[in-house]
Amino acid sequence: xxxxxxxxxxxxxxxxxxxxxxxxxxxxxxxxFWYRQDPGLGLRLIYFSYDVKMKEKGxxxxxxxxxxxxxxxxxxxxxxxxxxxxxxxxxASLESGANVxxxxxxxxxxxx
Amino acid sequence: xxxxxxxxxSLSVQEGRISILNCDYTxxxxxxxxxxxxxxxxxxxxxxxxxxxxxxxEDGRFTVFLNKSAKHLSLHIVPSQPGDSAVYFCAxxxxxxxxxxxxxxxxxxTLQVKP
Numbered sequence: 645x646x647x648x649x650x651x652x653x654x655x656x657x658x659x660x661x662x663x664x665x666x667x668x669x670x671x672x673x674x675x676x677f678w679y680r681q682d683p684g685l686g687l688r689l690i691y692f693s694y695d696v697k698m699k700e701k702g703x704x705x706x707x708x709x710x711x712x713x714x715x716x717x718x719x720x721x722x723x724x725x726x727x728x729x730x731x732x733x734x735x736a737s738l739e740s741g742a743n744v745x746x747x748x749x750x751x752x753x754x755x756x
Numbered sequence: 757x758x759x760x761x762x763x764x765x766s767l768s769v770q771e772g773r774i775s776i777l778n779c780d781y782t783x784x785x786x787x788x789x790x791x792x793x794x795x796x797x798x799x800x801x802x803x804x805x806x807x808x809x810x811x812x813x814e815d816g817r818f819t820v821f822l823n824k825s826a827k828h829l830s831l832h833i834v835p836s837q838p839g840d841s842a843v844y845f846c847a848x849x850x851x852x853x854x855x856x857x858x859x860x861x862x863x864x865x866t867l868q869v870k871p
Contacts, residue, residue: 648799679861684765686845687800687861702858734799743788743849745859747799 647671648737648748656754663722665751667735675738676718677745678702678710680731687734693718725755759783760848762862770870775833777865779846782827786848790859791820791831794843803844804831836869843867 648669657663669676675694679687679702689702691710699710707729711719718737722729732752736745761780769775779789787808792800806813806820806829813820819832833840846862 653797677858684863686760686762686863687847687859689858689860692858736799743805744790744802747792747801749797749799752797 648735648746650733650735650748650751652751653749654752654754656756657725658756659726661725661755663725663729663753663755665720665722665733665735665753667718667720667748668716669718669737669746670716671737671739672715673737674715674740676712677736677738678708678718678720679734679736680704681734681750682731690720690733722753725753727755729753730755757782758863759786760846760860760862762844762846762865764865765863766866766868768868768870769836771838772835775831775836775840775867775869777831777833777844777846777867779829779831779862780827781829781848783848783850783860784827785850786860788849789820789822789829790847790849791818792845792847792861793840794845794864800845833867836867838869838871841867841869 651666677692678690693699693712709721734750735748790805791803793803794800804818822829843864845864847859
């Protein structure tokens with residue numbers, strides 16, 4: 645079974661802080677994704693990556709950046725956290741040629 | 757612009773009865789559709805999918821129907837069980853343009869199955 649691990653399950657940060665959300669997958673998948681989930685809005689794609697050091701903007705990239713230095717790790721960075729970034733953040737991975745994303749358990753971020 | 761819409765935020769059914777969750781989409785390029793299930797404090801888990809070349813796919817108690825002309829799909833759960841209570845997300849992708857794995861999700865429907 646593919647395992648996608650998000651190390652921080654719950655975080656509370658202050659406005660203006662820099663926030664790192666880490667995601668690691670153990671199945672050598674090429675593709676990794678960051679979504680955020682908000683009530684009434686579903687899951688929205690922030691950024692994704694097809695390979696090491698490659699990144700593509702999703703539908704809502706503003707206020708976020710990402711880093712993929714190693715194949716198994718995909719980090720989401722909030723340079724200066726704001727209250728409207730309070731959300732559930734979900735990381736996912738996908739094997740090339742496959743159709744089904746595998747998600748991590750999520751990181752619930754609260755920005756005060 | 758919501759390309760995938762789940763217009764019912766919630767649904768309540770009695771145990772043993774049928775649950776029908778609906779999903780509409782606007783992009784005619786979508787050719788692959790998935791349903792995910794999410795429990796609180798967990799990530800979404802894949803439930804069932806359907807390609808646009810089919811109109812029905814069945815897996816145990818779960819059946820997904822696709823009506824391409826209406827740009828509508830539905831998930832049927834028969835019989836419904838209390839453990840099915842969760843948020844269900846519909847998702848779509850345009851794989852014909854290259855398998856990017858990029859899914860567009862609906863807003864989700866919270867299903868409650870009462871014992």
